[in-house]
Amino acid sequence: MDGPLLKVRNLIVEYAVGGRTVHAVSNVSFEIARGETLGLVGESGCGKSSLGRAILQMTTLKAGFVEFDNVELTRLGSHPLRLMRRRMQLIFQDPIASLNPRRRIGDIVAEPLRIAGIAGRGARERRVRDALRAVGLEPDQVIGRLPHEFSGGQCQRICIARALVVEPELLVCDEAVSALDVSIRAQILNLLEEMKARYRLTLLFIAHDLAVVKAVSDRVAVMYLGRLCEVGPTEALYRAPAHPYTALLLEAIPVPDPEVRPAPSVPVGEPPSPLAPPTGCRFRTRCARADRSCAEVTPELSQIAPGRQVACHHPLIAVH
Amino acid sequence: MTGPALLAVEQLSVDLPTPRGRLRAVDEVDLELAAGHTLGIVGESGCGKTMLSRAILQLAPRRARLSGRVLFDGRDLTRLDAEALRRLRGRSIAVVFQDPMTSLNPVLTIGRQISETMREHLAIDGSAAARRAVELLAEAGIPAPEQRLRQYPHQLSGGMRQRVAIAIALSCEPRLLIADEPTTALDVTIQAQILDLLARERQRRDMAMILITHDLGIVAGRTDEVAVMYAGRIVERAPTARLFKAMRMPYTEALLAAIPKLDAPPHTPLPAISGRPPDPTRPFPGCAFALRCRCCAERCAEQKPALTPADAYRHQYACWHPINPIGA
Numbered sequence: 307m308d309g310p311l312l313k314v315r316n317l318i319v320e321y322a323v324g325g326r327t328v329h330a331v332s333n334v335s336f337e338i339a340r341g342e343t344l345g346l347v348g349e350s351g352c353g354k355s356s357l358g359r360a361i362l363q364m365t366t367l368k369a370g371f372v373e374f375d376n377v378e379l380t381r382l383g384s385h386p387l388r389l390m391r392r393r394m395q396l397i398f399q400d401p402i403a404s405l406n407p408r409r410r411i412g413d414i415v416a417e418p419l420r421i422a423g424i425a426g427r428g429a430r431e432r433r434v435r436d437a438l439r440a441v442g443l444e445p446d447q448v449i450g451r452l453p454h455e456f457s458g459g460q461c462q463r464i465c466i467a468r469a470l471v472v473e474p475e476l477l478v479c480d481e482a483v484s485a486l487d488v489s490i491r492a493q494i495l496n497l498l499e500e501m502k503a504r505y506r507l508t509l510l511f512i513a514h515d516l517a518v519v520k521a522v523s524d525r526v527a528v529m530y531l532g533r534l535c536e537v538g539p540t541e542a543l544y545r546a547p548a549h550p551y552t553a554l555l556l557e558a559i560p561v562p563d564p565e566v567r568p569a570p571s572v573p574v575g576e577p578p579s580p581l582a583p584p585t586g587c588r589f590r591t592r593c594a595r596a597d598r599s600c601a602e603v604t605p606e607l608s609q610i611a612p613g614r615q616v617a618c619h620h621p622l623i624a625v626h
Numbered sequence: 627m628t629g630p631a632l633l634a635v636e637q638l639s640v641d642l643p644t645p646r647g648r649l650r651a652v653d654e655v656d657l658e659l660a661a662g663h664t665l666g667i668v669g670e671s672g673c674g675k676t677m678l679s680r681a682i683l684q685l686a687p688r689r690a691r692l693s694g695r696v697l698f699d700g701r702d703l704t705r706l707d708a709e710a711l712r713r714l715r716g717r718s719i720a721v722v723f724q725d726p727m728t729s730l731n732p733v734l735t736i737g738r739q740i741s742e743t744m745r746e747h748l749a750i751d752g753s754a755a756a757r758r759a760v761e762l763l764a765e766a767g768i769p770a771p772e773q774r775l776r777q778y779p780h781q782l783s784g785g786m787r788q789r790v791a792i793a794i795a796l797s798c799e800p801r802l803l804i805a806d807e808p809t810t811a812l813d814v815t816i817q818a819q820i821l822d823l824l825a826r827e828r829q830r831r832d833m834a835m836i837l838i839t840h841d842l843g844i845v846a847g848r849t850d851e852v853a854v855m856y857a858g859r860i861v862e863r864a865p866t867a868r869l870f871k872a873m874r875m876p877y878t879e880a881l882l883a884a885i886p887k888l889d890a891p892p893h894t895p896l897p898a899i900s901g902r903p904p905d906p907t908r909p910f911p912g913c914a915f916a917l918r919c920r921c922c923a924e925r926c927a928e929q930k931p932a933l934t935p936a937d938a939y940r941h942q943y944a945c946w947h948p949i950n951p952i953g954a
């Protein structure tokens with residue numbers, strides 16, 4: 307029971323594209339405790355989805371290791387890995403695209419049970435019904451129907467039921483609510499919180515929306531161009547961001563209150579390409595605090611306060 | 627409204643034929659917009675906000691049936707012929723869409739696309755248009771504009787493409803800019819820059835703007851007035867500060883409450899809106915929000931509430947049981 311459920315160490319993911327290399331994830335390390343939700347935020351192309359997939363061994367790692375419940379996943383053969391995968395499930399951004407349009411909901415939700423070789427038909431059906439009920443769908447009304455008969459929010463409920471039916475320990479949500487409307491998004495966020503308590507889940511919640519991440523996360527990791535900038539407890543990190551990139555992200559969020567005038571945007575330009583990330587700190591080309599040391603020495607993630615780590619030569623809060 | 631409106635939409639409806647019957651995408655919408663003002667239209671997907679903007683531009687799908695009037699500068703656009711509309715669009719009314727690739731031609735250079743718009747609408751020659759194109763790109767915050775003229779859209783990032791689309795939209799000094807989810811496809815740090823660019827250019831040119839978005843956070847800081855749409859209708863309309871201070875329509879309140887707040891502690895349950903919007907091919911006799919509404923009473927399911935006349939605060943709402951009574 308003790309020790310983190312997931313340990314990621316010095317993970318590197320690179321893709322070859324037309325003779326060049328995309329540095330998707332560069333030397334990332336973090337841990338998630340049992341029962342914890344770690345939010346992973348960053349903008350498009352920062353490598354957050356690659357990191358999620360690398361954890362589940364769905365993409366080839368260039369280096370590093372991933373330990374799940376003290377088992378090193380990178381060295382497992384395909385059969386033991388399959389057994390481990392039952393304990394780790396993934397939910398994607400586009401719920402409609404993640405469901406096979408030609409299969410009935412009952413079969414879709416039962417699929418992970420069949421793959422894992424769990425139980426006979428009767429027991430499988432019982433678990434499918436339980437999972438559907440848990441996500442707020444009436445089994446008799448959905449089992450025989452096809453995905454196109456459901457809205458985006460309902461399809462996301464079906465995806466969550468499919469992930470939970472094998473009673474996983476780790477759930478990776480990759481932009482799981484980003485495609486949903488505000489009113490539906492709130493329903494699904496609440497559902498994820500309920501499911502987390504009910505199934506005693508550990509969550510890696512990947513998203514670009516800082517407000518959404520805050521709503522569900524115990525701790526937050528901020529990613530930029532393949533590297534982690536900052537990791538810390540949610541409230542402390544939002545109250546006093548240590549990395550200039552975290553501060554920039556927080557300032558850029560439109561607040562639904564006309565009394566809060568939007569701060570003039572900082573003309574920081576656009577992120578560089580992950581094909582040719584800057585030397586040293588990767589954020590330095592958009593950072594007001596950058597100096598020569600930022601170009602020469604790569605800042606490593608280091609502790610600045612209890613539970614708080616930042617990778618910056620000039621953090622915004624004093625080092626303890 | 628002070629002075630004559632630049633744009634007045636009167637009882638505008640759009641019906642689309644579908645295999646499941648007639649779909650009323652826009653339902654008897656009335657709007658006015660004064661010159662130089664910004665109107666935010668906010669709503670969730672399928673509420674008709676994009677179809678409304680297309681109907682204003684007379685760009686609704688050919689099979690759609692429009693009724694009502696769209697008065698721009700006193701002229702009814704629904705009665706103009708194709709040639710008159712062509713002269714108006716891009717010249718007096720310009721549009722920026724969510725995905726800049728839908729408005730940019732992938733096989734033409736950036737320079738060609740900007741110049742083309744100006745040469746079409748303004749009496750200027752090629753070299754003057756090219757000079758103006760460089761200025762416009764620079765104003766839109768595009769670094770090294772001379773070099774960009776020779777580039778193609780695919781060579782630019784999403785944010786840069788949207789800046790190009792804005793530069794093109796502004797090239798003929800339009801009097802009205804319709805921005806339909808202009809930042810939804812962009813990252814949050816880029817979004818702030820683009821919204822600032824739009825606000826700055828709007829003010830500098832004294833141009834009117836309709837900002838269509840699903841994000842109440844965006845309308846809060848950047849509009850003079852807000853119209854909230856639900857199921858094809860405008861359900862509430864007020865000056866922005868007034869709306870956020872005393873929203874009357876329960877849907878507006880619920881939509882605002884459902885947004886995760888940055889100042890709320892983690893794991894605060896969100897007041898979600900149950901259910902989902904009604905099927906637009908099955909007309910509902912009452913208020914379309916009734917079945918999801920915390921204030922729903924018998925009358926709500928039977929009679930459709932009309933938008934009330936503007937009160938002293940220029941506030942209108944379509945609700946039988948409005949919240950936040952005046953004076954409270």
